[in-house]
Amino acid sequence: MAGPHVALADSAGLPPGETHPRIASRAHLVGFILIMIGMAVLGFLSQHAAPSGSAAPPNQLAGHSKAIHIYLVAIAMDWALFYYCWAGAHNAGNKLTVLSGDRWHSWRSVFIDLAIGIPFWFLWEGTARAVHWLLGASAAKTVDSLLPQSPTEILLWVFVCLTAGFCEEIAFRGYLQKQLQSFGWGIAFAVIAQGVIFGIAHAYQGWHAVIVIIMLGILYGALAAWRRNLRINIATHAFTDFWEGWLKFVIFK
Numbered sequence: 001m002a003g004p005h006v007a008l009a010d011s012a013g014l015p016p017g018e019t020h021p022r023i024a025s026r027a028h029l030v031g032f033i034l035i036m037i038g039m040a041v042l043g044f045l046s047q048h049a050a051p052s053g054s055a056a057p058p059n060q061l062a063g064h065s066k067a068i069h070i071y072l073v074a075i076a077m078d079w080a081l082f083y084y085c086w087a088g089a090h091n092a093g094n095k096l097t098v099l100s101g102d103r104w105h106s107w108r109s110v111f112i113d114l115a116i117g118i119p120f121w122f123l124w125e126g127t128a129r130a131v132h133w134l135l136g137a138s139a140a141k142t143v144d145s146l147l148p149q150s151p152t153e154i155l156l157w158v159f160v161c162l163t164a165g166f167c168e169e170i171a172f173r174g175y176l177q178k179q180l181q182s183f184g185w186g187i188a189f190a191v192i193a194q195g196v197i198f199g200i201a202h203a204y205q206g207w208h209a210v211i212v213i214i215m216l217g218i219l220y221g222a223l224a225a226w227r228r229n230l231r232i233n234i235a236t237h238a239f240t241d242f243w244e245g246w247l248k249f250v251i252f253k
Contacts, residue, residue, distance in 0.1 A: 021094070022179075023088070023092065023094060023099070023179040023182060024085075024091065024094075024175070024179060025088065025092065028091075029179050029180075032085070032171075032176065032179075036197050036201050039201045039203070040200045041203075043203030043204030043205070046061060046204045047141055057145065059141055059142060060141055060142060060143070060145040060146075061142070061145075061146065061204065062145065062146060063145060064145045064146065067146045067148065067153055068152070068153060068156060071153070071156045071159075072156075074163075075159060078163045078167035079167055081168075081171045084171075085170060085171045085174070085175035086099070086170070088175070089175065098178075099175055099230075101227070101228055101229025101230050113231050113235070116227070116232055120236060121236050124216060124219055124236065125240075127216060135212070138209070140206020140207065140208055141206065142205070143205065147246060154246060157245055160241070161238045161239075162238050164237065165234045165237035166238070168237065169230045169233045169234045169237055172194050172197070172217065172220070172221075173194065173224040176193075176194045177191060177221050177224060177225070180193055180194065187225050190221070191221035192218055192221075194217065194221050195215070195216075196214050196217075197217075198213060198217035199211065199213040199214030199216075200214075
């Protein structure tokens with residue numbers, strides 16, 4: 001099992017008040033926050049705009065004819081966000097492993113991650129259902145019409161899920177959480193703050209979903225802080241998106 005030295009360096013030799021090696025510059029962090037604000041604004045506007053695409057119901061963000069186009073845009077945006085975070089870390093003299101943590105070195109570490117990841121996924125699913133139940137029905141437009149149906153869409157959806165699992169975990173738990181912690185604000189603040197920003201970035205799904213995603217983002221952040229790598233985060237994030245977007249409908253149809 002990876003030790004603390006893998007993803008978190010010792011605080012000795014850091015500037016006063018810092019408890020984690022600096023990931024990128026303060027200006028780069030401000031840029032990240034501005035990108036998230038822009039995404040939140042676009043998401044808010046999409047909730048209040050007329051549905052796009054042919055035969056799009058009023059309670060949907062777009063018609064199904066737009067699905068593949070939106071998948072490709074989502075993939076491109078996630079990789080652009082990943083590049084922004086990687087470039088900031090690279091310019092500060094950091095390697096990708098500073099963001100992602102260590103890789104698997106043995107089958108034992110794989111089995112340990114599975115033993116943690118499986119119950120974590122059930123915790124994630126239970127939390128999502130509980131928060132949805134507490135909040136009640138939502139009047140927000142949904143993305144149900146964009147879920148994959150044809151074999152081509154399902155295959156492309158797999159790439160969407162893999163991309164989101166990798167890029168978003170690197171961006172929010174690998175970059176943002178550690179970057180906030182590096183300024184001496186504490187791990188608890190960093191975990192909660194990145195979860196809030198993660199949720200707000202999904203404003204296109206409506207504020208009901210934003211609250212749910214904030215709670216789930218905090219869970220992901222706590223897991224990353226505990227494990228000090230993103231292996232389980234990436235795997236469970238990708239699987240969860242695949243489950244929620246297609247697999248559960250096949251199993252429970």
